[in-house]
Amino acid sequence: MTERQVFSPLSLVATGLVCGRGGMALTHELAFAVAPGRCLLLRGANGSGKTTLLLTLSGIVAPLDGFFALEGGEAEAGPALHYCGHRNAIKPRLTVAENLGFWAAVNGTTGLSVADALAEVGLGRLGDLDAGYLSAGQSRRLALARLLVSLRPLWLLDEPAAALDSEGHDLVTRLLDRHLDMGGIAVAATHDPITLPDPSRMETLVLGARNSGAPP
Amino acid sequence: MTAFRAMLGRELRLALRGGGDMLTLVLFFVIVGAIVPFAVGPDRDLLARIAPGIVWIAAFLAMLLGLDRLFRPDHEDGSLILLRQADLSLSAVVAAKLIVHWLVSALPLLLASPLLAMLLAMELETFWRVLLSLAVGTPALAAFGAVGAAVTVSIRRGGLIAPILIAPLSIPVLIFGTGSITATQSSAALLFLAALSLMAVALAPFAAALAISSGED
Numbered sequence: 001m002t003e004r005q006v007f008s009p010l011s012l013v014a015t016g017l018v019c020g021r022g023g024m025a026l027t028h029e030l031a032f033a034v035a036p037g038r039c040l041l042l043r044g045a046n047g048s049g050k051t052t053l054l055l056t057l058s059g060i061v062a063p064l065d066g067f068f069a070l071e072g073g074e075a076e077a078g079p080a081l082h083y084c085g086h087r088n089a090i091k092p093r094l095t096v097a098e099n100l101g102f103w104a105a106v107n108g109t110t111g112l113s114v115a116d117a118l119a120e121v122g123l124g125r126l127g128d129l130d131a132g133y134l135s136a137g138q139s140r141r142l143a144l145a146r147l148l149v150s151l152r153p154l155w156l157l158d159e160p161a162a163a164l165d166s167e168g169h170d171l172v173t174r175l176l177d178r179h180l181d182m183g184g185i186a187v188a189a190t191h192d193p194i195t196l197p198d199p200s201r202m203e204t205l206v207l208g209a210r211n212s213g214a215p216p
Numbered sequence: 217m218t219a220f221r222a223m224l225g226r227e228l229r230l231a232l233r234g235g236g237d238m239l240t241l242v243l244f245f246v247i248v249g250a251i252v253p254f255a256v257g258p259d260r261d262l263l264a265r266i267a268p269g270i271v272w273i274a275a276f277l278a279m280l281l282g283l284d285r286l287f288r289p290d291h292e293d294g295s296l297i298l299l300r301q302a303d304l305s306l307s308a309v310v311a312a313k314l315i316v317h318w319l320v321s322a323l324p325l326l327l328a329s330p331l332l333a334m335l336l337a338m339e340l341e342t343f344w345r346v347l348l349s350l351a352v353g354t355p356a357l358a359a360f361g362a363v364g365a366a367v368t369v370s371i372r373r374g375g376l377i378a379p380i381l382i383a384p385l386s387i388p389v390l391i392f393g394t395g396s397i398t399a400t401q402s403s404a405a406l407l408f409l410a411a412l413s414l415m416a417v418a419l420a421p422f423a424a425a426l427a428i429s430s431g432e433d
Contacts, residue, residue, distance in 0.1 A: 021432075058297075058301065059300075059301075060297055060300065060432065061432050062432075079301045079302070079303070081301060082301075083297060083298065083301060085294055085297065086294070087292075087293055087294025088293070088294065089293055089294040089295040089297075089298050090293065091226075091230060091293070091295070093229070093230055093233040093234065094226065094229060094230065094233075098226075098229070101222070102222050102223075102225075102226045103298070103302075105218055105219050105221075105222030105223075106219045106222055106223060106299070106302040106303060106304045106309075107302055107303050108219075108303045146298075150303075
């Protein structure tokens with residue numbers, strides 16, 4: 001990719017962040033900083049609060065204590081993050097291209113075109129298929145394509161490679177690498193290790209451990 | 217504006233490709249109206265007197281029936297979380313949903329009302345007033361319904377709570393709706409109904425958006 005540093009340099013900084021659901025704290029006080037072009041990998045057992053941390057960072061769940069902020073960059077209009085959760089937000093009865101086109105329209109067509117994004121994730125020939133017929137892996141690919149049609153600096157990925165085949169794992173790595181190339185940042189919760197071509201770009205935060213917290 | 221149009225288009229496509237949903241609502245509307253004569257007896261005078269009320273109650277119940285599909289499918293498949301982070305503001309999302317909700321759940325009732333009027337032995341003049349009052353009043357029902365659906369969307373199996381929540385809010389709509397058909401000062405009632413509708417439609421998107429964005433997933 002020739003385009004580098006598409007995003008204004010943003011970094012995600014959290015201090016004393018405690019996440020939990022229903023008033024019950026799931027994490028210890030977390031402190032981390034993710035610099036532009038870096039990826040924070042969340043590891044931890046089931047129920048250690050990976051998804052809750054991602055939901056907290058996306059603003060859906062309020063933190064129990066502490067705070068986090070996206071620092072740097074100009075005060076842009078509109079949200080700066082893509083959340084990619086367990087559920088793929090795909091509507092059966094709409095075609096694959098209609099599903100993606102809708103998200104492109106409401107999030108801003110700042111990234112790839114719908115056709116290019118579908119080709120990128122390997123669904124190029126299925127644009128006119130009813131999205132209800134997609135397999136679990138293909139649905140996941142369509143959900144990932146949503147990240148490509150609108151450029152946003154922060155990606156919050158919850159098990160991005162779930163249900164994907166080995167070629168799909170490579171796809172996730174490739175997309176993530178390119179996103180970091182452009183100066184974006186990412187926080188990904190995963191059980192399968194993601195190995196980027198440049199491992200120095202990745203930091204790991206282990207949740208649920210006694211002394212959790214990666215060096216900032 | 218393109219985002220708003222895309223939202224409208226998506227909702228319309230989903231509703232129209234949904235198949236039987238709309239027909240179910242219409243049938244429910246007609247059936248509710250049609251069973252009343254069996255309950256109150258075949259007294260023509262009595263039926264003519266209560267017909268406007270029956271039509272309004274049938275419309276009210278039919279619109280409650282469609283409430284659950286307003287936000288719940290989007291909540292269940294994760295779209296609602298993403299819509300909270302869309303460039304298009306959440307109140308605009310709700311506004312688009314509200315417009316489509318009226319188009320697919322109230323407009324078919326208006327189109328089916330001649331059938332109900334026939335079953336209830338309504339006179340032609342009364343029928344026109346019923347049609348007018350339904351057209352003016354149903355946007356308020358849809359708007360109150362949207363707020364109720366938004367408040368209850370994060371409650372599991374909350375589909376039955378929304379109707380209970382919004383029934384008190386809908387009482388003024390029913391009063392002025394039937395008032396604009398039967399009361400002696402029907403034009404004043406109709407104006408009041410229009411005011412209710414305008415106010416509800418103007419405020420509901422913001423109220424519903426607030427309810428959705430303050431709910432945790």
